[in-house]
Amino acid sequence: MSKTNAGRFFDDYKVGDVITHAVPRTVAEGERALYHALYPARGALYSSDMFAQDCGLESSPLDDLIAFHIVFGKTVPDVSLNAVANLGYAEGRWLAPVWPGDTLTSTSEVIGVKQNSNGKSGVVWVRTTGRNQMDVPVLEYVRWVMVRKQGDAPAPDTVIPDLQKSVLPGDLVVPEGLDFTDYDFALAGEPHRLGDYKVGEVIDHVDGVTIEEAEHMIATRLWQNTAKVHFDATNRPDGKRLIYGGHVISMARALSFNGLANAQMIVALNGGAHANPCFAGDTVRAWSEVLDTADTDAPGVGAIRLRLVATKGKAGALKTEDGKYHPDVLLDLDYWALMPT
Amino acid sequence: MSKTNAGRFFDDYKVGDVITHAVPRTVAEGERALYHALYPARGALYSSDMFAQDCGLESSPLDDLIAFHIVFGKTVPDVSLNAVANLGYAEGRWLAPVWPGDTLTSTSEVIGVKQNSNGKSGVVWVRTTGRNQMDVPVLEYVRWVMVRKQGDAPAPDTVIPDLQKSVLPGDLVVPEGLDFTDYDFALAGEPHRLGDYKVGEVIDHVDGVTIEEAEHMIATRLWQNTAKVHFDATNRPDGKRLIYGGHVISMARALSFNGLANAQMIVALNGGAHANPCFAGDTVRAWSEVLDTADTDAPGVGAIRLRLVATKGKAGALKTEDGKYHPDVLLDLDYWALMPT
Amino acid sequence: MSKTNAGRFFDDYKVGDVITHAVPRTVAEGERALYHALYPARGALYSSDMFAQDCGLESSPLDDLIAFHIVFGKTVPDVSLNAVANLGYAEGRWLAPVWPGDTLTSTSEVIGVKQNSNGKSGVVWVRTTGRNQMDVPVLEYVRWVMVRKQGDAPAPDTVIPDLQKSVLPGDLVVPEGLDFTDYDFALAGEPHRLGDYKVGEVIDHVDGVTIEEAEHMIATRLWQNTAKVHFDATNRPDGKRLIYGGHVISMARALSFNGLANAQMIVALNGGAHANPCFAGDTVRAWSEVLDTADTDAPGVGAIRLRLVATKGKAGALKTEDGKYHPDVLLDLDYWALMPT
Known part of the structure; x- marks a missing residue:
């Protein structure tokens, strides 16, 4: 048996399966600095503890997209190593800020499968959840990818999840304490x-x-x-x-x-x-x-x-x-x- | 009205104006590590807490030029977006060390203007001050740039600031507590x-x-x-x-x-x-x-x-x-x- | 006398000499983040405080090779600036984890010299030790390099250190507290x-x-x-x-x-x-x-x-x-x- 990871194929996904993605990750000041070095990010709330405190937060959280990339990155070996195409995203919600020092893990539930008519590949839908060290969800999103099929197994029953066109305003989660009453537009x-x-x-x-x-x-x-x-x-x-x-x-x-x-x-x-x-x-x-x-x-x-x-x-x-x-x-x-x- | 920043033109500077530059920034260990990765910096005092403590400081401050670049960077959208040339610096002084965790902001006072004879541009002098989260100045310097003029307004009265050729030794600010008595030359x-x-x-x-x-x-x-x-x-x-x-x-x-x-x-x-x-x-x-x-x-x-x-x-x-x-x-x-x- | 460092030549090494390498270095979260950005490092113990704690450690140490590179880097100006070739390593042992915030220094003892028959160069063996701010050794290893000779001095007595082919299992140092009993293979x-x-x-x-x-x-x-x-x-x-x-x-x-x-x-x-x-x-x-x-x-x-x-x-x-x-x-x-x- 090979010890290296060949990735999952279409045949390996069953609706209802929950995949624990490997390698928890502690994120801190270093990731923040690199984010600012790699992208011309200047949002004040993600740049300054002082500004974040004036907006009601304890300190400046890590950039929302740092959370996304870290949670997403963990799914790659299990979800998209054999992906032919990354087809879409839906129902993504940031549920809690990520603070320097937090440790993130990631799991994905398979929520849909549809074999392509050619029998060589299929579409897989997963709902991925990122959690911090207190097991509090910080982010969730649905992603679907086209993945190669490996064996000759019959096509699974098609399950296409019913996804919202857009997250409803009432479902948006505002970080606890956030208050823009005294927002400093000049800064x-x-x-x-x-x-x-x-x-x-x-x-x-x-x-x-x-x-x-x-x-x-x-x-x-x-x-x-x-x-x-x-x-x-x-x-x-x-x-x-x-x-x-x-x-x-x-x-x-x-x-x-x-x-x-x-x-x-x-x-x-x-x-x-x-x-x-x-x-x-x-x-x-x-x-x-x-x-x-x-x-x-x-x-x-x-x-x-x-x-x-x-x-x-x-x-x-x-x-x-x-x-x-x-x-x-x-x-x-x-x-x-x-x-x- | 366009929502994007077109930058300031020569016509937009008046002597005595104070510009609050945007995006305060908390700097920490990550910026220090990146500084060492981007430049072959090896100064012991900015590399080692132990060495800095042996020199009378609490811990190793962030590199003097990190402070300069952060304070300078904030001025770019307001001072040099339409600059034709960066003409000079003067009277720069580091006034207090910047420590990991500090949040820096930056303001500039317009201290001189001189329209060029072609009427298409002019020179602007600003004195920029960087401050930490306790509003303590950490750095100040004068910079002058040549900036394009946009309108047809008459030339403003010429004001050329009287700048020192060099900072006088008596005006240098030594960080509080600094003591090189037991300086370790080998390290x-x-x-x-x-x-x-x-x-x-x-x-x-x-x-x-x-x-x-x-x-x-x-x-x-x-x-x-x-x-x-x-x-x-x-x-x-x-x-x-x-x-x-x-x-x-x-x-x-x-x-x-x-x-x-x-x-x-x-x-x-x-x-x-x-x-x-x-x-x-x-x-x-x-x-x-x-x-x-x-x-x-x-x-x-x-x-x-x-x-x-x-x-x-x-x-x-x-x-x-x-x-x-x-x-x-x-x-x-x-x-x-x-x-x- | 030139103020710049020309490096040491073969003539400058004597068996028994101990060289204190310059520039102590405090390493922290920033170096960790950069390590993950520069190499596709995914070892869970060096990625997650939570995982490290579940393995009996206080938190996630810095990657073993960060310690190696930092300790090694300090030796370059004194050992390999005039090296013709880096010939080998032996008897390397990691003796204690390096934690974020530690300050590392490095010394090398000359343990062998052998002039080449051409009289133009020679091989130098050094045993390098890295220590933290409490003077606790964190790493040691032997390295030998071929270095140019500068003068006409007679060849020194040849000393070739007796080095182990491989570190014996009984000499391996396991970090204090490390316990893989509840190791989480999925994570x-x-x-x-x-x-x-x-x-x-x-x-x-x-x-x-x-x-x-x-x-x-x-x-x-x-x-x-x-x-x-x-x-x-x-x-x-x-x-x-x-x-x-x-x-x-x-x-x-x-x-x-x-x-x-x-x-x-x-x-x-x-x-x-x-x-x-x-x-x-x-x-x-x-x-x-x-x-x-x-x-x-x-x-x-x-x-x-x-x-x-x-x-x-x-x-x-x-x-x-x-x-x-x-x-x-x-x-x-x-x-x-x-x-x-």
């Missing part, structure tokens, strides 16, 4: 509050960042995501490595500071598509569209639903005439963030 | 004390470091300096990014350990010029000239004034016959550091 | 315990990582290893920098997680050869051979002796017909690690 970097944004408004975030191989590999390893396509130049004739989709998410989100500096904390991931692959040498730009706004029960805290689009060229058409993503589009993400009202 | 790495250096002495620091795009972008983002010229390869036909001048300062200062291992803490920045642009692929070398020495009131602590020159070729002429910087010279910096007597 | 990532490995078994670790210049320079600086061959592109016509051998050790060890996830802590270095130089662009792969197994006194804790081979091509022959290392072999390392029984 945060922009004067725009929730009421200043109109549904349908589009913001071009202007700046661009050209990506290098060393950077995305450093980032992807930091999340203990070891999918070989991100690291091994011999996988492609041009020697380029396929960049982890989450790297593009973090880059685009950080770029969106310019125009959305007050969209402080991501609290829900409604959906997302990695529209085209990203490679070193691409210059990533981003634009956002305001999809919705909502109230929350927390003082001074509203919610804004945003489409975040990353491109490797200038901002332009999202889709081509045939309804497919424009070849320059890298990411189309739909999320809720908290913003002062 | 510090070199036997040379202040008395061993002669004014006019030139030290070639021998080593060279070739710079990669990934490294200077990681560094520059860490300081939340988001000037697009440092990140966007589409700005130039050759795809190279202009390297943040501060990256060259830190690289040269770290290289100067070899010959100046006991020039432990920078306490003043007398002046500096980014003589020529630096690009990835350049191999940075450095040499220093001793400009002056002075006493301080602290036990065993002297001060040494140094010219630090970074080049991209071998050490050689600083200027050409016409008085301009030699094309290989990247940096000409004038600073005071503390050294055991 | 660790693999089900294989010591009894599942057979002497002679070979494991191909499957994955490959292509190395970039920025990454190995960031790593090597982090260990304050300043040997110029690793940083200065002008040293070679092709502009490539020679990669620090320890970078390959850490990369190969991290890759060996896939098949050896439960080989948690390195406790001895029996020997090692940097068989061929490694350069940016090489894709590093690894395979391991089980050389021996042993018991320890600690509950549930066994020891496994492994040969770890790093290659820049596919796993293949270790040596060619003439007994030399195959040109694709980068590293041949022999070590003991602790594993649940």
Whole structure:
């Protein structure tokens, strides 16, 4: 028997199975510093203990996307090692802040399977939950991937989970104590509050960042995501490595500071598509569209639903005439963030 | 109204205005580790709690240039986004150590303006102050930049601040408690004390470091300096990014350990010029000239004034016959550091 | 007299001399995060405080190879600045865990010298010891290098130390409190315990990582290893920098997680050869051979002796017909690690 992990195939997933992902991880100041070094992240609440305290929190939590990447990275050896494609996300919710010193673990429940008509692969839906050292859930999300089938077993009964198009405003979890009543717009970097944004408004975030191989590999390893396509130049004739989709998410989100500096904390991931692959040498730009706004029960805290689009060229058409993503589009993400009202 | 920051133009600065720069930042162990990973920094006092305690400090502070870069980075969106050139520094003083866990903020007072004769741009002088979470100033310096003018307003009255050629020894601030009486030269790495250096002495620091795009972008983002010229390869036909001048300062200062291992803490920045642009692929070398020495009131602590020159070729002429910087010279910096007597 | 360090030559080493290496270093969370970002390290005990506590430790220590690189890096200016070749390692033992916040220093005793017949160089053996802030040894190892001779002094008496072929199982030091009785194999990532490995078994670790210049320079600086061959592109016509051998050790060890996830802590270095130089662009792969197994006194804790081979091509022959290392072999390392029984 081989001692190395060959990953799971379509045949290995049964609805109802719960997979414990390996390697718990303690995250701290070092991961925060690296996050700021790898992405032009400037959100004040994730940058300054003082600012976070003025917003009612004990100190500055780790960036919402650090939590996402760490929880996601653990699932790779069990969920996407043999994945042909990462098809989508839904029902993602941040449930509690992650603080420096927390230890994160990750489990996934198989909630859907559908064999493809060719019998060679199938789609698997999992609901992944990240927990801290007190077993408190900090994040959950549904992801579905297309995975190769290995054996000749008959197709399992198709189960397609019933997923919400978007997380309902009433289901958003606001971190305990968060209070934007005395929010300091000057220190945060922009004067725009929730009421200043109109549904349908589009913001071009202007700046661009050209990506290098060393950077995305450093980032992807930091999340203990070891999918070989991100690291091994011999996988492609041009020697380029396929960049982890989450790297593009973090880059685009950080770029969106310019125009959305007050969209402080991501609290829900409604959906997302990695529209085209990203490679070193691409210059990533981003634009956002305001999809919705909502109230929350927390003082001074509203919610804004945003489409975040990353491109490797200038901002332009999202889709081509045939309804497919424009070849320059890298990411189309739909999320809720908290913003002062 | 656009929600993104277009930066300030010459017309937007009035003498006496105080600008609060955005995004306070808590700095800790992670920033220290990254500083050591990005630059060959080996100064014992910024590397070891034990060594710092033996020098009378509570623990090892964060590197003096971490403080500088963090404070400087915050000013970029308000001061140099539309700058044509970074013209100079003066009257820089480190006023208190920055400790892991401190939160830094930054403000700038406009202290001078002078419109250029072409009416298209002008020079702006600002005095920037960095403060910690207790509102204690940790660093101040004057910087002047040439900025584009946007409108047709008449030229403002010219105000040129009266700046010291160099910080006077009596104005240097020695960190509270610093005591070099029992300084351990073996652990510090070199036997040379202040008395061993002669004014006019030139030290070639021998080593060279070739710079990669990934490294200077990681560094520059860490300081939340988001000037697009440092990140966007589409700005130039050759795809190279202009390297943040501060990256060259830190690289040269770290290289100067070899010959100046006991020039432990920078306490003043007398002046500096980014003589020529630096690009990835350049191999940075450095040499220093001793400009002056002075006493301080602290036990065993002297001060040494140094010219630090970074080049991209071998050490050689600083200027050409016409008085301009030699094309290989990247940096000409004038600073005071503390050294055991 | 030049103020810069020219390094020691063969003539400068005398058997019995003890060299105090410069620049003590406090290591913390930041170094840990960087280690995870630079290498695909996933060992649970070095990743999670919770997992380490369940194994009887106070918290997660810093990775065994962080300790090695920090202690080794300090020796470079005194031992290998003028080295022609790094010839070997022996009798390496990890003596106590390194915790975040510890300050490490390093000393070396010269234990052997042998001038080469050409009179131009010689071999020097040193036993290096790393200590923490309480002067407790955390690591010791013997290393021998070939160093250039500078003067015309007569050859010193040859002293060749008597070195063990391999650290004896009874000499392995198990960290105080370590207990694998309740070891969680699911969280660790693999089900294989010591009894599942057979002497002679070979494991191909499957994955490959292509190395970039920025990454190995960031790593090597982090260990304050300043040997110029690793940083200065002008040293070679092709502009490539020679990669620090320890970078390959850490990369190969991290890759060996896939098949050896439960080989948690390195406790001895029996020997090692940097068989061929490694350069940016090489894709590093690894395979391991089980050389021996042993018991320890600690509950549930066994020891496994492994040969770890790093290659820049596919796993293949270790040596060619003439007994030399195959040109694709980068590293041949022999070590003991602790594993649940």
